[in-house]
Amino acid sequence: MPNTIFLLLSIGPLAMVLAMIASQRVGEANDAYTGEVTGRWVRSSTGTYGPTSHCMMRIRADEGRELTIEVNSRTYQSLGVGDRVVKAPGARWPVRSE
Template sequence: MSNSTFLILSLGPLALVLTVIAVQRANAVDDAYTGEITDRWVSSSTGTYGTTTRCMIRIRTDEGRELAVAVDSRTYNALGVGDRVLKTPGTRWPVRSQ
């Protein structure tokens, strides 16, 4: 097997995984909804590079969907259960609606 064939076969799966991740993030940024926070929690796991913390909120949208959304710690601390939130296209996380 030539070196170029080996390189293509070994990098192909990595490129596919990176493409899937990029598409998922783009779709999340394009999402738009309004709703109410029904739950929030922090989960952590310890791996090779130390402890990883994920801040999560559960949102019931006005259309009746249930979403579990990973947010940054600043957004997590700014929002509480019962808060009305708004997520507009192009933004990463929801914000408290006025």
């Protein structure tokens, strides 16, 4: 019985953190904006499984907000500073505006 209580108390906070991360990801996917790429960089780190790269972009939305997002390498290569971008609701990454 004490082991069961300990297990529940230790898993509960972890489940809450995972739920918060999942809801944030859903919110990002439902976000929509148009704007301009104002910066881009690659952040590297070394972890347990070796080096990892994170492609980052800063976007100034037309509404005035500044966004710093992590994108996949294909999106990073296709967009440069000064490019106009649009992100549709449900899309994972922004794309170049036509």
